[in-house]
Amino acid sequence: MSSDLRWAVTDGPAGTAAVALPDDGPAAHLLDRAHGVGFWCSRQAGGCGGPLVLEAEDGVRPRFRHQGDTRCRYVGREADAGPRYDHLRYQRALAAWLAGQGHHLRVQKVPQPDGRTGLHVVVDDVGQAIEVQLAPLPDTVWRRRDDRYRRQVRHVTWLYGPAAQSAGDTEAAVRGVAYSVRRHRTGLLVGVRDVDGGTRWVPLGACRLTADGFAAPGATEARARHAERAAGRQEAARRAARCAARAAQQALGPGRGRRGASITGGRPPAPDLHPLPFPR
Numbered sequence: 001m002s003s004d005l006r007w008a009v010t011d012g013p014a015g016t017a018a019v020a021l022p023d024d025g026p027a028a029h030l031l032d033r034a035h036g037v038g039f040w041c042s043r044q045a046g047g048c049g050g051p052l053v054l055e056a057e058d059g060v061r062p063r064f065r066h067q068g069d070t071r072c073r074y075v076g077r078e079a080d081a082g083p084r085y086d087h088l089r090y091q092r093a094l095a096a097w098l099a100g101q102g103h104h105l106r107v108q109k110v111p112q113p114d115g116r117t118g119l120h121v122v123v124d125d126v127g128q129a130i131e132v133q134l135a136p137l138p139d140t141v142w143r144r145r146d147d148r149y150r151r152q153v154r155h156v157t158w159l160y161g162p163a164a165q166s167a168g169d170t171e172a173a174v175r176g177v178a179y180s181v182r183r184h185r186t187g188l189l190v191g192v193r194d195v196d197g198g199t200r201w202v203p204l205g206a207c208r209l210t211a212d213g214f215a216a217p218g219a220t221e222a223r224a225r226h227a228e229r230a231a232g233r234q235e236a237a238r239r240a241a242r243c244a245a246r247a248a249q250q251a252l253g254p255g256r257g258r259r260g261a262s263i264t265g266g267r268p269p270a271p272d273l274h275p276l277p278f279p280r
């Protein structure tokens with residue numbers, strides 16, 4: 001198991017400007033030159049806050065190294081750092097996007113069982129919350145947290161990272177739209193997922209947080225498709241119920257008994273109702 005430290009921040013001991021080292025030496029040298037001020041083991045990612053040295057010798061995979069005899073949780077357990085740095089890259093881009101729209105935000109970290117960190121971002125001026133979910137999340141936990149947040153704020157928007165895809169599937173099925181999120185260079189991409197499993201990727205900058213909630217290109221169409229589906233299912237159920245009622249009436253009419261209605265004691269057959277995939 002490789003135990004190279006691959007992550008650092010470039011903005012001080014408690015910095016949030018996280019960088020991941022590229023695998024090849026020349027790219028690592030470029031990163032070194034681009035961030036001449038230095039690299040730190042960020043306290044925001046559970047690190048010691050100490051300065052790090054970038055080592056990129058020929059033929060060796062680049063890595064960060066603590067100076068001297070630093071006492072740090074990541075010395076000897078370097079592989080643990082990655083999951084704890086990941087959220088910083090989402091946090092920074094999200095904070096910049098919200099600040100750019102004049103919003104004020106409070107960020108709470110949500111520790112996850114697998115070592116990752118999620119973000120609970122409260123935007124007080126519009127009474128909303130944004131959940132950045134980076135770890136897998138069972139359906140039952142998603143529902144519990146979603147209910148709890150909805151009691152606290154007017155709108156809750158979940159952004160599902162690559163590992164939290166299945167929680168996004170659940171929300172898309174229930175609400176008709178769900179949002180995936182991926183890192184893209186220093187920014188973020190938002191995937192607008194519809195009930196058919198399609199995803200339309202847009203830069204976070206193309207989305208807005210308004211008084212009515214998170215607005216992303218394609219979300220209105222996705223919700224409309226979902227509503228159409230639900231209406232279609234209800235109509236099919238009504239049709240099936242009407243057919244069943246007619247059949248029952250015929251069975252009780254002049255031809256009674258000829259179709260074996262006596263076998264069911266004259267009870268109308270159960271209507272062929274398709275259950276809805278999720279409670280509404």
Ligand SMILES: [Zn+2]
Pocket residue numbers: 041047048049050066070071072073074075
């Ligand atoms: Zn450290």
